[in-house]
Amino acid sequence: xxFSQHCPFLMGPIECLADVVTSDTDIQVTLSIFELxxxxxxxxxxxxxxxxxxxxxxxxxxxxxxxxxxxCLLLVFVAVSLPLLAAxxxxxxxxxxxxxxxxxxxxxxxxAQLSAALFTVHNKNIETHLKEFLLVS
Numbered sequence: 001x002x003f004s005q006h007c008p009f010l011m012g013p014i015e016c017l018a019d020v021v022t023s024d025t026d027i028q029v030t031l032s033i034f035e036l037x038x039x040x041x042x043x044x045x046x047x048x049x050x051x052x053x054x055x056x057x058x059x060x061x062x063x064x065x066x067x068x069x070x071x072c073l074l075l076v077f078v079a080v081s082l083p084l085l086a087a088x089x090x091x092x093x094x095x096x097x098x099x100x101x102x103x104x105x106x107x108x109x110x111x112a113q114l115s116a117a118l119f120t121v122h123n124k125n126i127e128t129h130l131k132e133f134l135l136v137s
Contacts (some may be wrong), residue, residue, distance in 0.1 A: 003041060014040045021045075027123055046126075050117040064122070071118040075129065078111060079137035 004011045018037040021030050035048040058067055085091060090102040099105045115133065119126045 011040060015042060018042055018044065023125075023127075027120065031120075046116045046120050047113055050113065051120050054117050055121045068122045068124070071122060072129070074118070075111075075115060075133045076136055079133055082137050 014037055017033050021033055025033075030046070031048050031051060034044040034046055037044050038048055058064075062070075085102075085104060085107070088102060091100055091104050093099070094101055111133070112130070115130060116126050119129050
């Protein structure tokens with residue numbers, strides 16, 4: 001916000017670039033734009049640092065198809081675990097913390113960011129996989 005006030009001539013083009021990105025844009029171009037926007041403090045749909053980290057952590061000797069299946073299974077595991085997390089006694093709201101003792105309030109953001117990064121690495125449709133996640137959970 002401070003950067004926008006002091007350097008609007010610099011932030012304006014960066015914000016315009018971030019707004020132009022669509023699902024049809026090339027993945028490398030999208031990641032480059034999101035990296036620039038993240039460095040400027042603009043929130044992005046996909047975290048480019050997380051995509052880079054996950055892209056470098058591929059299983060040694062595994063095919064890209066196997067890595068994709070593992071990513072899908074991770075989301076299934078999270079979806080199946082949600083009822084158990086909800087029933088956990090630590091999943092009660094604590095007014096002193098203004099949140100949950102087990103940080104359950106961060107789970108939705110974590111699922112969205114992690115799945116977006118995982119399926120960007122595999123060049124798959126993020127929205128389709130999140131809809132499947134909601135059906136499973």
